[in-house]
Amino acid sequence: xxxxxxxxxxxxxxxxxxxxxxxxxxxxxxxxxxxxxxxxxxxxxxxxxxxxxxxxxxxxxxxxxxxxxxxxxxxxxxxxxxxxxxxxxxxxxxxxxxxxxxxxxxxxxxxxxxxxxxxxxxxxxxxxxxxxxxxxxxxxxxxxxxxxxxxxxxxxxxxxxxxxxxxxxxxxxxxxxxxxxxxxxxxxxxxxxxxxxxxxxxxxxxxxxxxxxxxxxxxxxxxxxxxxxxxxxxxxxxxxxxxxxxxxxxxxxxxxxxxxxxxxxxxxxxxxxxxxxxx
Ligand SMILES: [Ca+2]
Ligand SMILES: [Ca+2]
Ligand SMILES: [Ca+2]
Ligand SMILES: [Ca+2]
Numbered sequence: 001x002x003x004x005x006x007x008x009x010x011x012x013x014x015x016x017x018x019x020x021x022x023x024x025x026x027x028x029x030x031x032x033x034x035x036x037x038x039x040x041x042x043x044x045x046x047x048x049x050x051x052x053x054x055x056x057x058x059x060x061x062x063x064x065x066x067x068x069x070x071x072x073x074x075x076x077x078x079x080x081x082x083x084x085x086x087x088x089x090x091x092x093x094x095x096x097x098x099x100x101x102x103x104x105x106x107x108x109x110x111x112x113x114x115x116x117x118x119x120x121x122x123x124x125x126x127x128x129x130x131x132x133x134x135x136x137x138x139x140x141x142x143x144x145x146x147x148x149x150x151x152x153x154x155x156x157x158x159x160x161x162x163x164x165x166x167x168x169x170x171x172x173x174x175x176x177x178x179x180x181x182x183x184x185x186x187x188x189x190x191x192x193x194x195x196x197x198x199x200x201x202x203x204x205x206x207x208x209x210x211x212x213x214x215x216x217x218x219x220x221x222x223x224x225x226x227x228x229x230x231x232x233x234x235x236x237x238x239x240x241x242x243x244x245x246x247x248x249x250x251x252x253x254x255x256x257x258x259x260x261x262x263x264x265x266x267x268x269x270x271x272x273x274x275x276x277x278x279x
Contacts, residue, residue, distance in 0.1 A: 049237035053101035064175030087220035095211035118213040121157035131155035135229030137204025138192030151230035205239035
């Protein structure tokens, strides 16, 4: 028994010395800017989340109204679902969002419904205000600095940046509503993938929300997958371009109708030729 007590005393002393050497304190506190793994996601690996993007037959209108969007698959970002989480979030009404995605040959689209109790856009730095970040690794090569890589920020007041630099490469519309704001974004496919994209293409993707309720710096920052939206695409989740069978059939039917119209035109021209009597 006495031996066990001595061992406990020695181990306790060593831990105390170790903490002093490391400059640590038992009440460790982190500065607000450090992004931590969300405690509720501790057993979840980065890069495992996915969102399906549905092919659009008719592209949505970028006006901030999401009425024309199919109710389809959306994913929620909240303090419970975020991979990384900093600052304070009191409730889903304080800071959360739902994102949906669609695509055509020319554009990748997102519709984001943000719940936020107080909308603030008082800072010149876009990341200090209410807004959403979209992290994209178009080639999904896990390399962050290629022409396929972007960190688009859309602020609640409509400002748009790519890696904090103002850009007009993408089209975004924001509309405020009671309890939050809606965002619609169109990103040219040419900014993400060379050539023609097809159903089955998978892009590296994550997204984040900043919440500022009292001016100055942000109060909360939630990241869907990974620990940042710009430089670590190896931690991003994925965005899969999909096509519903009924849309594929509708596209084929539209093509057949188009061809039928062309055949009719040709028949009219042929009939005119037949009526021409040779000199
Ligand atoms: Ca719209
Ligand atoms: Ca808020
Ligand atoms: Ca890349
Ligand atoms: Ca806010």
